[in-house]
Amino acid sequence: MQRLRWHLRAGFDGKRALRGARGFTLIELIVSITIGLIVIALITVSINNIRRADLKKSSGMMSSAMRYLYNLAVINNTPYRMVIDMDKGAFWGEALETDDPCNRYLPEEGEEMGVADADGRIGVAGEPGLEGEEVQSSAGYRKQKDNLLSERELPRGIVITGILTSHHRDAQREGRAAIHFFPGGYAERAYVWLGEQDSPEEEAEEMVTLDLDGLMGSVKRHNEVLDESSFIRESDG
Numbered sequence: 001m002q003r004l005r006w007h008l009r010a011g012f013d014g015k016r017a018l019r020g021a022r023g024f025t026l027i028e029l030i031v032s033i034t035i036g037l038i039v040i041a042l043i044t045v046s047i048n049n050i051r052r053a054d055l056k057k058s059s060g061m062m063s064s065a066m067r068y069l070y071n072l073a074v075i076n077n078t079p080y081r082m083v084i085d086m087d088k089g090a091f092w093g094e095a096l097e098t099d100d101p102c103n104r105y106l107p108e109e110g111e112e113m114g115v116a117d118a119d120g121r122i123g124v125a126g127e128p129g130l131e132g133e134e135v136q137s138s139a140g141y142r143k144q145k146d147n148l149l150s151e152r153e154l155p156r157g158i159v160i161t162g163i164l165t166s167h168h169r170d171a172q173r174e175g176r177a178a179i180h181f182f183p184g185g186y187a188e189r190a191y192v193w194l195g196e197q198d199s200p201e202e203e204a205e206e207m208v209t210l211d212l213d214g215l216m217g218s219v220k221r222h223n224e225v226l227d228e229s230s231f232i233r234e235s236d237g
Helices: 004-074 101-105 228-236
Strands: 080-085 090-096 141-143 159-163 176-182 189-194 203-210 219-222
Touching: 004 080, 004 090, 004 159, 004 189, 004 203, 004 219, 080 219, 189 228
Parallel strands: none
Antiparallel strands: 080 090, 080 176, 090 141, 159 189, 189 203, 203 219
């Protein structure tokens, strides 16, 4: 009789222990899943913060380069231009090394341009031009040894989604384009759109617009995507 009671008690204790073990395992699973979700959320937030920092850094680099080229053109009495390679996500500065005024406005390979007048000035957006016609890379402009004008690539995941200047009819979304700076304290007005892209297969998300004031050489950073129509309205105004 005592042996039977002992077996019953042992069986009861074993079942209770098993239920406790199962309950503890379930709690562990819930805690593990919760911790995993928290870690994933923290990683996602960290990646987004890094991407935002890279976007801010990129817009700062390009804005500084524009202001620097504007000042160099005045100080050195030489035309300069900022070449932007959208496919590569890079930009650099070049100086004109010829006295031929026509070379000041020849576009980069693949860049669309409008018609130049007798003085070599390019018409603003909307004027008749050689839209769609590709012109070979211009002679006369050369890369400079100045470290501040050397080629710079944007951080991974940050892309240049478009460029619009006063000699473009429409925004250019690929290839190379140039923004010109002149000795008289004048630059082409320009929009440069920047965005984020997780992978080349995905569509880029535009987030920032850099607005270059051609008269002052100042650059405004807008944390929004300005429409092309606003560029045309301000240029006409």
